[in-house]
Amino acid sequence: GESVGLHLPTLSVQEGDNSIINCAYSNSASDYFIWYKQESGKGPQFIIDIRSNMDKRQGQRVTVLLNKTVKHLSLQIAATQPGDSAVYFCAETAPGGKLIFGQGTELSVKP
């Protein structure tokens, strides 16, 4: 069936270190993936996306890696800052354009 799950429910990093948040997906037909950041009291905020014809995409301080062979997605945050503390969700598209969200990983940045 279609499902998206995260390996690590919580992640604690030191300010300035790099963070890596992982995600597994089960639908090999999924062709579009998105990472969202959700801060307390706010809606999910789009961070970066990647299409299945790519294996890497970079944004500002963030990189998404896609490994279709093992159906794995990761979000790398460089030089993590206290403002990066939030819950991070990966999402994959299902047929019809719906998004299926993972359970989320809480990132905590220690000053």
Added chain:
Amino acid sequence: DAGVIQSPRHEVTEMGQEVTLRCKPISGHNSLFWYRQTMMRGLELLIYFNNNVPIDDSGMPEDRFSAKMPNASFSTLKIQPSEPRDSAVYFCASSTTGTNQPQHFGDGTRLSIL
């Protein structure tokens, strides 16, 4: 730029009352989505519209829930009658039409049914 706007931000009401949540999508976006978020179930898609037409309402929990989109700039999600188990944060999101387009979320309505 104005993002997705939801109202009210918070709603507290007694069970049995009618609840109406409102959403204004980003101008120019043709697809609109209603989600519910709880600790137990995470983010769940309830219903989505393309060009004001409901496309998939399979996520709507039961007949007490209904959604409308009378025009391109407004949608409502109604619960009647409300029950305590409906307590959650309800999000609206919008996107441009087409495959592989990111959805942009509002800040949600936190609903508490007493």
